[in-house]
Amino acid sequence: MAIERETVQAPGAPAAIGPYSHAVRAGELLFCSGQVPLDPSTGEIVGATAAEQARQCLQNLSAVCDAAGSSLARAVRMTVY
Numbered sequence: 001m002a003i004e005r006e007t008v009q010a011p012g013a014p015a016a017i018g019p020y021s022h023a024v025r026a027g028e029l030l031f032c033s034g035q036v037p038l039d040p041s042t043g044e045i046v047g048a049t050a051a052e053q054a055r056q057c058l059q060n061l062s063a064v065c066d067a068a069g070s071s072l073a074r075a076v077r078m079t080v081y
Contacts, residue, residue: 003027012063014038022064030068034081035060054080 007021008030016022016033023032037053039046040063046056057080058072065071072078 008064008068010064010067012040012066013060014040014043023068025068030065030070032061032064035064 003026006025008023008025009016010022013022013035020033023030025031035057037046037056038044038060039056040060045053047053062072065074
């Protein structure tokens with residue numbers, strides 16, 4: 001039984017740089033691409049500290065989840081580098 005896959009583009013997150021989408025929904029699962037600390041409206045890096053940049057990455061990731069009809073509260077696993 002094949003699971004349908006659907007790509008997700010999030011208008012509230014910075015545009016994907018390269019040949020990938022913000023996320024892919026496969027059945028009930030959502031696989032999100034990594035996010036960088038860019039301000040979606042300016043394309044500029046946000047924050048001078050690691051904490052500020054991590055916060056922006058999570059805000060961008062939250063926008064991706066919102067676009068897919070989900071939220072970070074439903075995350076099962078997350079890796080921060």
